[in-house]
Amino acid sequence: MEKRYFPSIGKEISLLGFGLMRLPIVNNVPGNIDYEVAESMVDRALEGGINYFDTAYVYHAGQSEPFAGKALSRHPRDSYNLATKMPNWQIQNLDQAKETFDNQLGFLQTDYLDFYLVHNLNSEGYKVFLKSGLYDFLRKKKDEGSIRHLGFSMHDNPQHLSLLLDRYExxxxxxxxxxxxxxxxKAGELYRLLVDKNIPVIVMEPVRGGGLANLPAEAAKVLKDHxxxxxxxxWALRFVASNPGVLTVLSGMTTPAQxxxxxxxxxxxxxxxxxEGEILNKAADNFRLAYPIPCTGCGYCMDCPSGVNIPVNLAAYNHYSKVNLENPDNPIVAVFAFTSVYGALQDGEKSNNCVACEECLSHCPQKIPIPSTLKKITELGASLK
Ligand code: SF4
Ligand code: SF4
Structure with missing residues (x-):
């Protein structure tokens, strides 16, 4: 297993980290983790040299941390690094922060966390962060030794990242x-900002929610030919891991084969x-052509007060677009592709229910203009009837 050492971290970390947010589940229920398969994957990961495990308070409807605690506590504590996150957006005051932190130590069956993050510290969440005084609380936990390394995760622009780096340590x-x-x-800009400040980078979504392991036909061919x-x-993992400022690359693995x-x-x-970088650029061009809406399916825009299932509507459009591109001589195939996804939605979940309130807009890390995109999808649905 390839490892990376950064003096500020002070120990070797495996370049592949195990993201515990897409564990195998039973009956398609996010909180119903398949312990037998998932535990055997954790054991195999450790045996294969992975020593970084990343969870969060909210993953798997709150069940990822208890799973991680149970699976990892069967192994020596110094054989792995444990990372978890405070759900910043839920924390209004320090009593809540303390209760959440204590719960996390209990779930994870440990008295210290190797890496601790403020979860999703984007521009919106920053207002809550300032009000709750969370940073001082976490610094104190670090001084006391229950946090070894303090960081944050974010999906936002370089200006916001600069602000966070300038104001805090x-x-x-x-x-x-x-x-x-x-x-x-602008992820490349974010990366360079961090490297300039000597801050180790932990990568999430290297395979973009699985999308880069399920490429459109032409992009897949470009890679296969080589x-x-x-x-x-x-290919996706090697692309990110080739950047020397990266400490570890988190992969949310669901199956033993992955x-x-x-x-x-x-x-x-x-x-x-x-x-190979040139080859990947060609694949990326085709990917963008096939999937014009850059939705990763992360679900941060949900729940919509009008009941619209935003990610699935966007997926219907992207699926249509991809199939259309791959079948230029047979447009009916793309129509079926659209209806197979869009038609499976309940009436109340469809794009036409959007009232353009814009409540979802600030939550989307990809900055997708959701209301106008949904309008386009409604028009497409009508035109294909
Ligand atoms: S803009 Fe549309 S999709 Fe977004 S929250 Fe409002 S109604 Fe829902
Ligand atoms: S629209 Fe944005 S927030 Fe919603 S699932 Fe897609 S990428 Fe995530």
Missing amino acids: WDFTQIQLNYIDWQSM DPLASQAS LEDNLATFNSFKPLTPA
């Missing part, structure tokens, strides 16, 4: 980085060559 930062968002979401044996996920594929990538890690 941080040991690391977690950002969304992948070969699609490097330019379109290396028939390499998985699509391995874990094995990722372990293989990092057991004999090879940074991307300039020629």
Whole structure:
């Protein structure tokens, strides 16, 4: 397993980290983690050299931390680094912060956290953060030793990142980085800002919610032609891990097969060559063409007060667009593709229920103009009837 050492962190961290937010579940219920499979994946990850495990208070409807505590406490505490996050947006005062923090230590069956993050410290959440006084509380926890390294995660622009870096002292930062968002979401700028300040970067969404492991046909062909044996996920992971400012790359693994594929990538890690970078650029161009709406399906825009299922509506449009591109001579296939996703929505969840209140807008890390996009989807639905 490839490892990275940063003097400010003071120990070797595996370049592949295990994100515990997409664990295998039973009956499609997010809080119903399949303990048997998930525990065996944790054991295999440790055996394969992964020593960084990332969870959060809110993952798996609050069940990820109790799972992590149970699965990891079967192993020596110094064989892994535990990272978790305070749900900043839920914390109105320091009593709530203390209660949440104490609960987390209990769930995780530990008396210290190696890496602790303020979760999703974007511009909106920053107002709550200022009001609650959370930073001073967490600094105190660090001074007392129950937090070893303090950081934050965010989906926002470089200006907001600069503000957070200028006003506070941080040991690391977690950002969304992948070969699609490097330019379109200015993720490359975020990365460079952090490197300039010598702050280790932890990468989330390297495979963009799984989208970069399920590429449109043309993009998949570009990669396959160059290396028939390499998985699509391995290209995405190598792209981010090739940046030397990255401490670890979090992969939210759901199946033992994904874990094995990722372990293989990092057991004999090879940074991307300039020629491979060009190939990836071609795949990225095709990806953007096939999926014009940059939605990752993260769900931060939910719940919509009018009942619209925003991510699924956007997915219907992207699915239509991809199939349309792949079947230029047979437009009916794309119509079926659209109805297979859009038609599965309840009437109340469909795009036409959007009243353009704009409540969802500030929550979208991809800055998608959701109301106007939903209007376009409604028009498409009507035109395909
Ligand atoms: S703008 Fe539309 S989709 Fe967004 S919250 Fe309002 S009604 Fe829901
Ligand atoms: S619209 Fe934005 S917030 Fe909603 S699921 Fe897509 S990317 Fe996430």
